[in-house]
Amino acid sequence: MKKVLIANRGEIASRIIKTCKRLGVETVAVYSEADAEMPFVKEADHAFLIGPPPIQQSYLKGQEIIDIAIRENVDAIHPGYGILSENAMFVEQVQKAGIIFIGPDATTIQKMGDKIEARQTMQEASVPVVPGTDDGVTSLEDAKRIAAEIGYPVMLKASAGGGGVGMVRCEDEQALGQQFDSVKNRAKMYFGSDAVFLEKFITNARHIEVQVFGDYYGNIVHLFERNCSVQRRNQKVIEESPSPSLSEEARAQLFEAAVNAAKAVNYKNAGTVEFIVDESEQIYFLEMNTRLQVEHPITEEVTGYDLVEWQIEVARGNELPVKDQQQIKLNGHALEFRVYAEDPKTFMPSPGEITKLDLGHDEDIRVDNGYAENGKVTPFYDPLISKVIVHAPTREEAIEKSKAYLSTLNIEGLKTNLPFFTEILNEESFIQGTYTTSIVEDWLTAQKGETVK
Amino acid sequence: MTQLKSTMAGSVFTVNVNVGDDVEVGQVVMVLESMKMEIPVEAEVAGKVAEINANAGDFVNEGDVLVTLE
Numbered sequence: 001m002k003k004v005l006i007a008n009r010g011e012i013a014s015r016i017i018k019t020c021k022r023l024g025v026e027t028v029a030v031y032s033e034a035d036a037e038m039p040f041v042k043e044a045d046h047a048f049l050i051g052p053p054p055i056q057q058s059y060l061k062g063q064e065i066i067d068i069a070i071r072e073n074v075d076a077i078h079p080g081y082g083i084l085s086e087n088a089m090f091v092e093q094v095q096k097a098g099i100i101f102i103g104p105d106a107t108t109i110q111k112m113g114d115k116i117e118a119r120q121t122m123q124e125a126s127v128p129v130v131p132g133t134d135d136g137v138t139s140l141e142d143a144k145r146i147a148a149e150i151g152y153p154v155m156l157k158a159s160a161g162g163g164g165v166g167m168v169r170c171e172d173e174q175a176l177g178q179q180f181d182s183v184k185n186r187a188k189m190y191f192g193s194d195a196v197f198l199e200k201f202i203t204n205a206r207h208i209e210v211q212v213f214g215d216y217y218g219n220i221v222h223l224f225e226r227n228c229s230v231q232r233r234n235q236k237v238i239e240e241s242p243s244p245s246l247s248e249e250a251r252a253q254l255f256e257a258a259v260n261a262a263k264a265v266n267y268k269n270a271g272t273v274e275f276i277v278d279e280s281e282q283i284y285f286l287e288m289n290t291r292l293q294v295e296h297p298i299t300e301e302v303t304g305y306d307l308v309e310w311q312i313e314v315a316r317g318n319e320l321p322v323k324d325q326q327q328i329k330l331n332g333h334a335l336e337f338r339v340y341a342e343d344p345k346t347f348m349p350s351p352g353e354i355t356k357l358d359l360g361h362d363e364d365i366r367v368d369n370g371y372a373e374n375g376k377v378t379p380f381y382d383p384l385i386s387k388v389i390v391h392a393p394t395r396e397e398a399i400e401k402s403k404a405y406l407s408t409l410n411i412e413g414l415k416t417n418l419p420f421f422t423e424i425l426n427e428e429s430f431i432q433g434t435y436t437t438s439i440v441e442d443w444l445t446a447q448k449g450e451t452v453k
Numbered sequence: 454m455t456q457l458k459s460t461m462a463g464s465v466f467t468v469n470v471n472v473g474d475d476v477e478v479g480q481v482v483m484v485l486e487s488m489k490m491e492i493p494v495e496a497e498v499a500g501k502v503a504e505i506n507a508n509a510g511d512f513v514n515e516g517d518v519l520v521t522l523e
Contacts, residue, residue, distance in 0.1 A: 054464070165489055185467070233490065341488070349488035351462055379462040379487040
């Protein structure tokens with residue numbers, strides 16, 4: 001594999017280019033008119049304009065991207081995360097064109113991408129799933145009947161959804177009635193299918209996921225877990241590895257379930273098995289992401305491996321660089337902070353020009369950045385500007401190091417969630433490591449209380 | 454006449470009213486989509502929809518008039 005096309009944008013495109021350069025692999029970027037000045041376009045060895053800003057007219061144009069790949073004689077396509085990364089049809093088209101897809105095969109993506117099918121597959125593999133529907137729900141009447149059976153609150157989800165898009169928590173029947181058509185429409189618009197299903201919303205839960213990796217020789221390993229419970233709008237904001245306040249017994253169960261899940265679909269390349277862990281440490285399978293994830297750097301920090309390099313090696317047909325689970329050691333603690341262009345109190349989008357971008361200078365702190373100073377964060381894509389990844393021998397040290405480093409960052413011209421990190425790092429439940437997925441909601445409620453006073 | 458303007462750049466996700474409809478304060482007349490997030494546009498005053506100035510799928514900028522009420 002000598003030449004790779006990156007079918008993505010922003011920080012993840014820059015991140016993939018970095019490893020490719022180190023491995024001596026030539027890179028090809030594709031970009032929309034809105035992204036012409038982005039760093040990844042300049043960093044790639046070659047870059048091609050694919051269309052106007054809306055994602056449907058540029059980054060989602062799979063066939064046009066494949067045409068560029070054929071014309072440029074690339075060996076492989078790396079999809080990054082989001083966009084086409086979990087589109088089974090795209091994978092088939094890539095392979096039909098004689099190009100390697102850096103990721104799992106289309107059948108696995110199809111199976112795990114359809115959340116209803118993924119639930120069924122996991123149940124067959126004896127991996128516990130969140131109580132919910134085993135088939136798609138087509139009418140509001142059925143949804144109401146099923147929700148009454150499993151009990152409110154429920155999560156209404158797009159079967160083909162991901163990244164927090166196309167899922168809504170419904171507290172009662174009235175909310176379900178209001179949201180049903182909206183979620184279906186959104187599912188159709190973003191994922192091309194309006195199939196939806198219901199799951200019980202487990203309160204006071206933690207969102208913990210396990211990084212897995214497989215190769216073409218049947219080797220499957222895990223690279224420990226990440227706690228991603230700090231979320232707003234069902235999207236992650238701060239992640240850490242390993243998860244605090246998790247018993248060794250529950251941790252072992254998670255690893256076993258994740259590896260079993262990956263084995264059940266003969267998994268190849270990088271994947272993540274997501275779980276909900278309730279108050280009594282009962283674990284439930286949530287979904288499997290059949291790609292590299294936004295938060296992969298914290299796993300890289302605590303294991304010392306470059307996961308993009310592993311992806312490339314597996315796609316090349318090589319065995320996993322480390323096949324023996326016992327050889328994979330956990331070293332210290334890592335935290336990741338997603339710097340978003342948004343209001344730090346309301347989380348409303350804040351597109352605009354970055355007039356100043358000072359992301360600090362400390363060789364000991366990793367920053368995976370997607371933008372340059374004077375760059376524009378447009379309303380067409382997600383609000384992620386940059387990721388700050390902090391690694392230290394212990395969790396306490398990682399938190400202290402994060403506080404010190406984040407306070408030195410300065411981004412001007414648009415609103416960012418930088419002030420929000422300080423708030424969460426000072427939350428007692430975060431410091432104690434006992435926080436759940438309601439931490440942001442609780443913080444917002446407390447803030448409103450203070451405003452009233 | 455009251456103009457409901459967009460508070461940010463984004464795409465029109467849905468138009469929830471028709472010309473001639475009576476709307477109440479707080480009623481969602483349109484939903485915008487920006488940075489993968491749905492943003493409801495609510496009527497600040499009660500009135501009758503006189504004009505709809507953007508259609509589903511259109512891209513609007515901050516300050517663009519979305520709906521005119523009378």
